[in-house]
Amino acid sequence: GAVVSQHPSRVICKSGTSVKIECRSLDFQATTMFWYRQFPKKSLMLMATSNEGSKATYEQGVEKDKFLINHASLTLSTLTVTSAHPEDSSFYICSASDSAITYEQYFGPGTRLTVT
Amino acid sequence: GQQLNQSPQSMFIQEGEDVSMNCTSSSIFNTWLWYKQDPGEGPVLLIALYKAGELTSNGRLTAQFGITRKDSFLNISASIPSDVGIYFCAGQSSGAGSYQLTFGKGTKLSVIP
Numbered sequence: 001g002a003v004v005s006q007h008p009s010r011v012i013c014k015s016g017t018s019v020k021i022e023c024r025s026l027d028f029q030a031t032t033m034f035w036y037r038q039f040p041k042k043s044l045m046l047m048a049t050s051n052e053g054s055k056a057t058y059e060q061g062v063e064k065d066k067f068l069i070n071h072a073s074l075t076l077s078t079l080t081v082t083s084a085h086p087e088d089s090s091f092y093i094c095s096a097s098d099s100a101i102t103y104e105q106y107f108g109p110g111t112r113l114t115v116t
Numbered sequence: 117g118q119q120l121n122q123s124p125q126s127m128f129i130q131e132g133e134d135v136s137m138n139c140t141s142s143s144i145f146n147t148w149l150w151y152k153q154d155p156g157e158g159p160v161l162l163i164a165l166y167k168a169g170e171l172t173s174n175g176r177l178t179a180q181f182g183i184t185r186k187d188s189f190l191n192i193s194a195s196i197p198s199d200v201g202i203y204f205c206a207g208q209s210s211g212a213g214s215y216q217l218t219f220g221k222g223t224k225l226s227v228i229p
Contacts (some may be wrong), residue, residue: 031212042221049216093159097215104161
């Protein structure tokens with residue numbers, strides 16, 4: 001099956017610093033990648049959709065200048081949390097889809113971000 | 117926006133019992149997906165449904181795409197301890213470039229050995 005990796009799996013950073021999370025599709029080309037945020041015991045909340053080579057589309061209420069998304073290749077997307085604050089602490093999950101073949105989304109293992 | 121109602125919210129069952137959970141929507145979806153999420157992990161795709169009325173199995177799991185395209189159910193037969201986790205339904209609607217998923221709130225399954 002399709003495999004998606006995320007790095008790092010856990011990260012702790014200080015308030016005011018920036019953190020980059022990578023999402024890679026390992027065995028397929030991901031024309032579209034999605035970034036989600038999940039709070040404890042809650043469902044996944046879509047933050048943004050990115051297509052390779054174009055600007056990401058952000059969901060309402062998600063600050064694009066705070067959550068920078070880059071989808072530079074068909075196998076890599078990055079999410080950078082800029083000037084992180086404790087309220088940005090969360091579980092961030094990416095998913096990838098080869099929309100030319102199927103609409104199925106395959107999820108990465110997630111990144112636990114803790115901002116102190 | 118679209119909303120999915122997933123039930124039950126949680127369930128405790130005895131090992132060996134069958135399990136059923138469902139999702140309903142106020143809107144039509146063209147695709148229904150069922151995922152399982154373990155603590156601290158990303159969701160794993162279990163079953164994907166593409167046609168109204170479709171019934172699909174994956175081992176002990178069976179899922180159906182409702183005829184009205186507004187609902188889906190997932191059954192797990194003969195549950196085992198490793199079935200523990202949170203199950204999410206997700207609907208996907210049509211539209212140019214519209215691949216976004218709308219997720220249910222999840223069903224937390226606990227299996228008592």
